[in-house]
Structure formats: structure tokens, C-alpha cells
Amino acid sequence: MKTAVIGAGSFGTAISQILADNSEEVYLFARRPEVVESINRDHENRAYHPGVKLKGNIKAVHMERKDLIEESDYIFMAVPSGNLREITRSMRDALKNKKMISCIKGIEHPSLKPMSMVMKEETGSETVFSISGPNFADELIRGMTSGITIGAPASYHDEITELLRSAGVLLDYSENIQGVEFCGILKNVYAVAMGILDGQITGENHRYAILTICFREMIRILDRMGCGELYDKFCGFGDFLLTASTDKSRNRTLGLMLGKKMRLSEDSTITIESLRSIKAIRELTDDLELPVLELVHRTMDDPENVNIHIRDFQKAIAVY
Numbered sequence: 287m288k289t290a291v292i293g294a295g296s297f298g299t300a301i302s303q304i305l306a307d308n309s310e311e312v313y314l315f316a317r318r319p320e321v322v323e324s325i326n327r328d329h330e331n332r333a334y335h336p337g338v339k340l341k342g343n344i345k346a347v348h349m350e351r352k353d354l355i356e357e358s359d360y361i362f363m364a365v366p367s368g369n370l371r372e373i374t375r376s377m378r379d380a381l382k383n384k385k386m387i388s389c390i391k392g393i394e395h396p397s398l399k400p401m402s403m404v405m406k407e408e409t410g411s412e413t414v415f416s417i418s419g420p421n422f423a424d425e426l427i428r429g430m431t432s433g434i435t436i437g438a439p440a441s442y443h444d445e446i447t448e449l450l451r452s453a454g455v456l457l458d459y460s461e462n463i464q465g466v467e468f469c470g471i472l473k474n475v476y477a478v479a480m481g482i483l484d485g486q487i488t489g490e491n492h493r494y495a496i497l498t499i500c501f502r503e504m505i506r507i508l509d510r511m512g513c514g515e516l517y518d519k520f521c522g523f524g525d526f527l528l529t530a531s532t533d534k535s536r537n538r539t540l541g542l543m544l545g546k547k548m549r550l551s552e553d554s555t556i557t558i559e560s561l562r563s564i565k566a567i568r569e570l571t572d573d574l575e576l577p578v579l580e581l582v583h584r585t586m587d588d589p590e591n592v593n594i595h596i597r598d599f600q601k602a603i604a605v606y
């Protein structure tokens with residue numbers, strides 16, 4: 287089996303390390319020639335995972351190498367959601383009959399489409415699946431125990447399991463491909479909320495009460511989307527709690543900054559999916575009373591008045 291990973295960043299490199307255990311070759315598609323050279327020369331992606339030795343059958347390739355897509359059995363997409371459509375479109379002919387797996391925890395705006403739908407639209411492929419879970423790339427790449435939910439028809443579960451079989455990887459399964467994606471999209475927004483509120487939280491009882499309110503709101507949205515069976519999957523509770531509670535999370539860190547009335551610099555290139563997904567999630571749920579989502583949206587728009595937004599949030603949950 288040969289696999290391809292589009293996006294040689296944090297997660298693309300990490301999932302390549304997992305795939306390398308079960309693939310004859312892993313083609314890791316990088317945008318920058320210097321990244322291709324450094325990975326192939328030193329077996330290290332210094333930009334994203336300095337000091338981590340990559341397995342010998344991971345081959346970095348340029349984005350133009352569509353012929354290597356043809357050779358691959360599965361294509362994993364690990365670019366930021368904002369770049370996916372253009373990339374998929376540029377590879378459309380090579381991708382059209384391929385089995386593809388989205389690793390992306392973002393949603394398109396204003397179309398409100400999850401990534402698997404974007405990939406289907408651009409390629410016409412009917413075999414587009416998803417994975418998501420509590421998967422910090424820096425731990426995954428080191429073989430540290432991680433949980434991954436596979437979102438695919440049951441007939442593909444065994445094949446994808448074989449691809450991801452690796453020391454430390456725990457798997458669970460769902461046939462709700464887009465539900466698995468929405469878990470990853472939503473948990474990022476609630477991680478921002480916990481970051482915003484972190485400065486206000488006094489004590490562990492308080493923290494876990496607020497986490498419960500966040501999770502309760504997230505599963506109200508999941509219910510609305512027909513994803514109720516995903517609460518207890520790695521992509522559900524696991525990734526929610528990991529990202530909302532861990533400072534390593536970029537989305538939670540954004541919340542911590544906003545809670546201190548700081549704005550992200552305009553020219554930041556850090557991948558923070560909630561920045562793009564918050565609008566889409568609000569439009570998808572505009573008929574629901576969601577005080578946590580409201581807090582995130584208002585604070586992202588106007589961090590200077592975060593204290594007012596938090597006060598209004600606290601009033602809203604008092605009667606929650």
C-alpha cells in the first residue's frame with residue numbers, strides 16, 4: 287500500500303510517521319522546496335518537528351507531483367481548511383477516483399461545508415472519509431498513545447485500521463463521516479471559550495462546572511446535526527477535553543490571549559481553525575440559545591470588552 291499526505295506541517299508530518307509503519311512508501315507533499323530537500327536529506331522536518339527522526343520510507347515531494355497521487359492508494363489531507371479547496375481543485379484529475387481521508391478540523395465559510403464535502407465536490411470522488419481525535423501532532427509523531435476516530439463506511443474500517451495500526455494508536459469507529467468532522471470543528475471553538483474564561487476561573491470545582499457547560503452546549507449542537515452517537519468517541523469527549531484543557535492547544539491559546547484583551551497579529555500564519563469556523567458554526571445554530579458560543583463570537587469580535595462579554599455569559603449560565 288502506498289499513501290500520500292497533502293500538507294507537510296505539524297499534523298501531516300505526524301500522520302506520515304504513523305502511516306510509514308504500514309505503507310510501502312509515504313509521499314509527503316510540501317509546498318516549499320526547502321522543506322522537501324530538508325526532509326529527504328536529513329529525515330527531519332525542522333520547521334515543524336525539530337529533532338524528530340522521520341522514518342526512512344517517508345518521501346517529501348513537491349505539490350506538482352500529481353503522478354505520485356495516482357500511485358497512492360489513500361490520500362490524507364492535512365492542510366488548513368482555508369487552503370483545501372484550491373489545493374483539491376489543483377489536483378482534481380489525480381484525485382477523482384482516489385480514497386481520501388480528511389484530517390482537517392475546519393469548515394468552509396460561507397458554504398458551511400465540512401472538508402469531506404469540499405473534497406467530494408472538487409473531485410467527484412465518493413470515497414472521502416475523515417479521522418479526528420485527541421491528537422496533538424508532537425505526541426502522535428513520537429508514538430505516544432493517541433486516540434483516533436475513523437469516520438468511514440464500515441466496509442472500509444478494516445482497511446483504514448491497517449493503515450493506522452501503530453504502537454500507541456487507539457482506534458474507534460463511526461460511519462458518520464461528517465459527524466466526526468463536526469466534532470473536530472466544534473471542540474476548537476469550546477477550547478477558545480475555556481481559554482477566555484481561564485482567567486476568571488477560581489478553583490477546580492468551578493473549572494469542571496464550566497467544562498460541563500461547554501461540553502453540554504457542544505453536544506446540543508452535535509444532537510442538532512444528528513451526531514449524538516459521537517459524544518463518547520475519541521473525536522468527541524476526548525478531543526473536547528484535551529483541547530479545552532491543554533495550553534499546547536492553539537485554539538485554547540487564542541482564548542487565553544483574548545481573555546487578556548490581546549488580539550492575534552494580522553500577519554500571523556499560525557493555523558487556528560476556530561478563527562474561520564466560528565462564523566459558520568453560529569450560522570448553523572442561529573436559532574439556538576448558546577451562551578458559550580456567544581461569548582466566543584463576541585470576544586473574537588471585540589476583545590477589548592471581554593469583561594462585559596464574560597459578565598453577560600455568567601448571567602446567562604446562571605439560569606442555564
Ligand SMILES: NC(=O)C1=CN([C@@H]2O[C@H](COP(=O)(O)OP(=O)(O)OC[C@H]3O[C@@H](n4cnc5c(N)ncnc54)[C@H](OP(=O)(O)O)[C@@H]3O)[C@@H](O)[C@H]2O)C=CC1
Binds near residue numbers: 317318349369390391
Ligand atoms: N497540529 C495538530 O496537533 C493537529 C492538527 N490537526 C488539523 O490538521 C490541519 C492542519 O493543521 P496543522 O498541520 O496543525 O497546521 P500547520 O500550520 O502545522 O501546517 C499547515 C501545512 O499546510 C501547508 N499549506 C498551507 N497552505 C498550503 C497550500 N496552499 N498548498 C500546500 N500546502 C499548504 C503549510 O505549508 P507551509 O509549511 O509552506 O506553510 C504547512 O505545511 C488543521 O485543520 C488542524 O486542525 C488535527 C489534529 C491535530
Ligand SMILES: O=C(CO)COP(=O)(O)O
Binds near residue numbers: 420423474529538559
Ligand atoms: O486538534 C488538535 C488536538 O487534537 C490540535 O489542537 P489545536 O489546533 O488547538 O492546536
